[in-house]
Amino acid sequence: MEAIIEQISDYERERSKPIPTLNHAVIQGNLIFNLKLRFREQYxxxxxxxxxxxxxxxxxxxxxxxxxxQIDFLHDITSMTEMPLTVVEIVSPSQSDANILAKFERYFKAGVQSCWLVMPSLQAIAVYSAIGKYQFFPDSATLTDPVTGIELAVGEVFS
Structure with a gap:
């Protein structure tokens, strides 16, 4: 019996996360576009x-x-030490629920106040306010994040 050796790319090794897929890239672009379109003055x-x-x-x-x-284009920052209010993670096919929840647990312990779990295969987003405490938003719903006040039509993320 041959052992199967999974190749890990430099991207995955450096970032400790899977290589983004086409679905991931489209969803991430849609999220950024919609968030910046409506909330760029606040966030x-x-x-x-x-x-x-x-x-x-x-x-x-x-x-x-x-x-x-306040962005200073003359003096860039390579790593933020200040925690964001919210993080968004888009599930990749190779990620497990346990892996993502462990990541969310780290975020909450560090001071992040909400975590969004974007699930391409379900075309849905779960907004976590703590581990085990979340609201589920299918593609026909309007996501509401009580931490930021952000409201977003979930269907626009998957269009």
Whole structure:
């Protein structure tokens, strides 16, 4: 019997996350577009931003939502030490529920106030306010995040 050796790309090794798929890329773009279109005055919406965690390795959420930040284009930041209000993670086919919930647990312990779990195969989003405490929004619903006040038509994310 041959052993199956899974190849891990440099991307996965560096970011500790799976390589994004086409569905992932489209959903991430749709989310960023819709969030910036409606909430750019209130929040800074950042994708693939390295966040220095107080305990353990750094993490790179798909999207991080901060209160409006003053951006200094002459002096860039390679890793944020301030926690975002909200992180958004888009499920990849190779991720397990346990893996994602462990990530959310780290985020909440570090001070993140809400976590969105985007589920492409269900065309739905769950908004977590704590581990085990979430609201489920199918594609026909309007997502409401009580932490940020963000409201978003879930169907627009999957169109």
């Amino acid at each position: 800074t919406i950042a994708s693939e931003l390295n966040i220095t965690m107080p305990e353990g390795p750094d993490t790179v959420p798909d999207i991080a939502i901060y209160p409006k930040l």
